Amino acid sequence: EAQVTQNPRYLITVTGKKLTVTCSQNMNHEYMSWYRQDPGLGLRQIYYSMNVEVTDKGDVPEGYKVSRKEKRNFPLILESPSPNQTSLYFCASSPAGGRSSYEQYFGPGTRLTVT
Amino acid sequence: GQSLEQPSEVTAVEGAIVQINCTYQTSGFYGLSWYQQHDGGAPTFLSYNALDGLEETGRFSSFLSRSDSYGYLLLQELQMKDSASYFCAVRDRADYKLSFGAGTTVTVRA
Numbered sequence: 001e002a003q004v005t006q007n008p009r010y011l012i013t014v015t016g017k018k019l020t021v022t023c024s025q026n027m028n029h030e031y032m033s034w035y036r037q038d039p040g041l042g043l044r045q046i047y048y049s050m051n052v053e054v055t056d057k058g059d060v061p062e063g064y065k066v067s068r069k070e071k072r073n074f075p076l077i078l079e080s081p082s083p084n085q086t087s088l089y090f091c092a093s094s095p096a097g098g099r100s101s102y103e104q105y106f107g108p109g110t111r112l113t114v115t
Numbered sequence: 116g117q118s119l120e121q122p123s124e125v126t127a128v129e130g131a132i133v134q135i136n137c138t139y140q141t142s143g144f145y146g147l148s149w150y151q152q153h154d155g156g157a158p159t160f161l162s163y164n165a166l167d168g169l170e171e172t173g174r175f176s177s178f179l180s181r182s183d184s185y186g187y188l189l190l191q192e193l194q195m196k197d198s199a200s201y202f203c204a205v206r207d208r209a210d211y212k213l214s215f216g217a218g219t220t221v222t223v224r225a
Contacts, residue, residue, distance in 0.1 A: 033213065040123075042202055043158065043215040050211060058212055090157060099163065102148045102206070104213070106157035 002027045004107035006091050012113045013081060021076045021110050023091030030096035032074040033058070033104070034066065036087040043090065049074055050096055081114040088112075117141040119216035121203055126222045127193055135188045135201050135219045143208035147179050147186045150202045152218070158202065161188070190221065198223045 004025045013019055025032065033048035035058075045058030049068040063085055065077040074093075078085060088111050092104040119139045127133045137147065146165040150158040162170055164179035164186060176189040190197055200218040207214070 031211070035215075040217060042217040043204075045213055045215075048212065056210060056212070059214065092158075099165070102146055102163040102165075103160040104148075104150075104158075106159070108157055 002105070004091055004093055004105050006089075006107035006110050008110060009108060010111050012115065014115055015082055016080050019078050019081060019112075021078075021089060021091075021112070023074045023076065023107060024072050025074075025091075025093040025105070026072065027093060027105065028071065029093035029105070030071070031101060032068065032091065032093045034064070034074070034076045035090045035092065036060065036085075037090060037109075038087050046076070046089075081112075083114050086112060086114050117205055117207060117212070117214040119203055119205060119214060121201075121216040121219050123217065124220045124222070126224065128224050129193055129195060131193050133190045133193060133221060135190070135203075135221070137186050137188070137203035137216055139184050139186075139203070139205050139216075141184075141205050141207060141214075144181060144184075145206040145208035145211075147177075148204045148206075149175075149177055149188045150204065150215075151199050152202065153199045161201075193223050195223050195225070197221060 030051045034046040035043040047066040049055045091107040121137045148163040149161040152158040162177040174191045179186040202218045204215045
């Protein structure tokens with residue numbers, strides 16, 4: 001089954017404790033992206049990657065890191081989480097070019113709470 | 116940068132037609148897409164417009180006017196299961212950054 005998986009689905013942590021949210025896709029997609037969703041603000045892009053070893057900042061990259069060492073994986077790293085990073089996070093993937101690049105496949109989401 | 120505006124809420128009855136407008140400002144337009152998100156779920160792709168005109172997919176249609184920086188999603192023959200949030204999104208031509216609107220919550224009443 002074609003899918004994007006994220007782990008963990010729920011996480012409660014404390015300020016300053018480094019964490020990683022994993023994202024994996026099995027569709028051989030080049031493009032992968034991370035979003036955060038907050039009430040009234042919609043989805044805001046954090047980082048995206050056009051292919052292995054190619055990453056770029058989205059609209060809200062501060063406080064986050066990513067890496068793309070393999071095509072299927074795109075982990076999101078919070079080196080020192082703060083309460084304002086409490087949010088619902090989505091990973092997504094798509095082909096890089098052509099019409100199908102507009103059809104982003106989203107993971108189930110990770111609800112993060114930083115206390 | 117990019118910015119998108121869409122209404123925050125729309126309420127309609129079953130069987131009705133709803134139009135969700137989206138206006139955008141972008142430095143390099145590369146297409147407008149629409150996503151649906153049910154409560155507690157992940158966004159799912161509905162449609163995409165790169166050129167002016169109407170794209171129809173079953174009960175849902177999407178329209179784009181690049182000269183007006185405007186598009187809309189048309190939901191016809193509304194059903195209770197269409198109660199969800201709907202987001203428009205634009206991609207920047209230069210860097211493939213994707214920006215979403217804040218979303219429109221559609222509530223369908225019996």
